[in-house]
Amino acid sequence: xxxxxxxxxxxxxxxxxxxxxxxxxxxxxxxxxxxxxxxxxxxxxxxxxxxxxxxxxxxxxxxxxxxxxxxxxxxxxxxxxxxxxxxxxxxxxxxxxxxxxxxxxxxxxxxxxxxxxxxxxxxxxxxxxxxxxxxxxxxxxxxxxxxxxxxxxxxxxxxxxxxxxxxxxxxxxxxxxxxxxxxxxxxxxxxxxxxxxxxxxxxxxxxxxxxxxxxxxxxxxxxxxxxxxxxxxxxxxxxxxxxxxxxxxxxxxxxxxxxxxxxxxxxxxxxxxxxxxxxxxxxxxxxxxxxxxxxxxxxxxxxxxxxxxxxxxxxxxxxxxxxxxxxxxxxxxxxxxxxxxxxxxxxxxxxxxxxxxxxxxxxxxxxxxxxxxxxxxxxxxxxxxxxxxxxxxxxxxxxxxxxxxxx
Numbered sequence: 162x163x164x165x166x167x168x169x170x171x172x173x174x175x176x177x178x179x180x181x182x183x184x185x186x187x188x189x190x191x192x193x194x195x196x197x198x199x200x201x202x203x204x205x206x207x208x209x210x211x212x213x214x215x216x217x218x219x220x221x222x223x224x225x226x227x228x229x230x231x232x233x234x235x236x237x238x239x240x241x242x243x244x245x246x247x248x249x250x251x252x253x254x255x256x257x258x259x260x261x262x263x264x265x266x267x268x269x270x271x272x273x274x275x276x277x278x279x280x281x282x283x284x285x286x287x288x289x290x291x292x293x294x295x296x297x298x299x300x301x302x303x304x305x306x307x308x309x310x311x312x313x314x315x316x317x318x319x320x321x322x323x324x325x326x327x328x329x330x331x332x333x334x335x336x337x338x339x340x341x342x343x344x345x346x347x348x349x350x351x352x353x354x355x356x357x358x359x360x361x362x363x364x365x366x367x368x369x370x371x372x373x374x375x376x377x378x379x380x381x382x383x384x385x386x387x388x389x390x391x392x393x394x395x396x397x398x399x400x401x402x403x404x405x406x407x408x409x410x411x412x413x414x415x416x417x418x419x420x421x422x423x424x425x426x427x428x429x430x431x432x433x434x435x436x437x438x439x440x441x442x443x444x445x446x447x448x449x450x451x452x453x454x455x456x457x458x459x460x461x462x463x464x465x466x467x468x469x470x471x472x473x474x475x476x477x478x479x480x481x482x483x484x485x486x487x488x489x490x491x492x493x494x495x496x497x498x499x500x501x502x503x504x505x506x507x508x509x510x511x512x513x514x515x516x517x518x519x520x521x522x523x524x525x526x527x528x529x530x531x532x533x534x535x536x537x538x539x540x541x542x543x544x545x546x547x548x549x550x551x552x553x554x555x556x557x558x559x560x561x562x563x564x565x566x567x568x
Contacts, residue, residue: 175448175482182483191469198464198471201483203490205465207506209456209479210513213239216456216477218515225325226395229343233395235515249384250392250518253372258301263434263525265300269293270533278566282543283534285560290408290530291315294401297526302397303368307349317342319556321398327555335554350390358386369393400519402556406450407441407509407523408530409557413550414444415535416542416562421497422535429532437535438528439499442507447497452482454511481508539565 182201185192190202200206209216223236234250237243270293277283295311295318298304307313324339354374357363363374373389415422421440428436461473471477486494491505510517517523534540540562542548547561 173452175452178452178480178482179486182480182486185480186483186487191465191467191471193469193471193475196472196475198458198469198475198477199480200464200477201480201487202465203484203487203508206454206479206481206484206508207512208464209477210454210511210515212462213514215460215462216458218456220457220459221455221476222325225328229321229325229339229398230347230391230394233391234518235395235399239514245383246388246392247518249373249376250396252376253369254396254518254522256521259521259525262297262301262522263529265297266293266526266529267533269296270530274533274537281566282547282561282563285409285412285534285562286405286557287559289534291401291405293530294404294526297522298397298400301368302393302400303353303366303370304350304393304397305353307345315401317346318398318401319553321346322402323554323556325398346394347390350394351386354386354390369396396518399517400522403450403517403519404523404526404530406557407445407527409550409560410448410450411441411444411527411531412534412562413560414447415440415531416540418444418497421499422540424499425531426535426540429536434525434528434532436499437532438524439504441527441531442509443497443499443501445509446485446491446507449482449485449509451509451511452480454479454481481511484508534562537562537564539563 185199185201190200191205192199192201200209217238219236219238221236223232226233226236232242234243234247237246270289273289273292274283277288283289292311295315298314298318299306304314307317320335320339320342324336328335328339353370354363357366357371357374363371365371370389370393373384373393377384377389415425421444425437425440428434428440456477456479458471458475458477459473461475462471463469464471485491485505485508488494491501506512510520510523541564543561543563547559548563549560550557551559
């Protein structure tokens with residue numbers, strides 16, 4: 162990790178951000194300076210995310226998404242196209258698939274844990290969560306592996322994800338790598354679509370790609386191969402790194418808390434994935450994979466109990482890490498409590514119209530992945546540097562845990 166990356170991680174670490182935002186919540190919950198605003202209270206963050214016509218995303222995401230293979234719903238404001246393509250994706254990624262998603266996740270997780278048993282160590286990132294998430298891309302979403310196998314497809318998706326959502330400084334090297342990966346992914350998906358269509362039954366396979374192809378027809382003249390590809394690409398670009406980072410950070414927090422780890426293990430051993438989910442989501446609150454969300458306010462707005470005026474043409478930074486430590490929404494925020502009553506609205510996947518499209522999938526993937534680890538006897542951080550997260554820019558790239566050989 163470069164010196165710049167190291168400094169960035171220190172400046173954005175939760176231990177630094179939480180006290181800073183505690184001060185802002187109290188004295189300047191909507192901090193306005195020029196055409197910038199920072200929002201730190203839960204009620205105000207949720208309010209902004211509930212007003213997609215006033216606080217928009219197209220100025221934040223659309224150009225970055227379109228540069229690779231857009232448009233995609235994450236870069237769209239309310240519109241006929243958004244409604245049409247969001248409905249299309251809901252018809253392809255179905256609620257009744259969630260048990261299948263959970264079963265595939267558990268199956269792949271168990272296989273990787275089984276391979277690691279002899280070593281008594283496993284890399285939570287590249288030996289586990291990232292691999293399982295990618296295998297869901299190939300099995301459930303229907304994206305075949307390229308000639309370079311899993312590492313090549315992982316590399317494409319990470320490159321594109323970084324440039325679309327995290328390349329705030331416009332790093333030219335990262336952008337060039339993402340453009341190469343974007344071209345490769347586009348060609349790869351085009352070839353798979355053509356291959357399936359050449360067989361004469363492109364929608365025969367019951368995966369997301371097959372379903373999208375099966376929905377083409379005269380009643381949807383707008384649904385062509387390009388629409389299928391760019392929507393599938395939009396889905397899978399965020400499917401691996403989001404899941405992998407969530408699991409790595411949640412496990413980091415659980416491993417720091419013996420009582421929480423023991424509670425998660427007990428829940429996993431009795432097969433209570435709902436309880437495991439609560440442990441994982443509470444752990445992630447202390448180390449969120451997405452601590453901030455950006456919006457744009459074109460026409461100006463009034464926000465917060467103090468009626469702060471947001472100027473037209475303002476960028477608005479919403480601090481989800483602050484919102485999830487707001488005592489009005491999370492009483493006793495410094496206490497780890499996996500059984501909060503009433504259940505709070507975690508903002509790990511956003512809120513409102515642009516809540517992460519894959520949130521329901523992650524609701525099933527994350528607890529299965531965490532459960533597969535916490536069931537391991539004597540689970541602990543590996544000694545030395547291996548037991549600390551190694552970062553690839555904003556992405557966890559290694560976190561080794563050790564466990565006892567049950568045999």
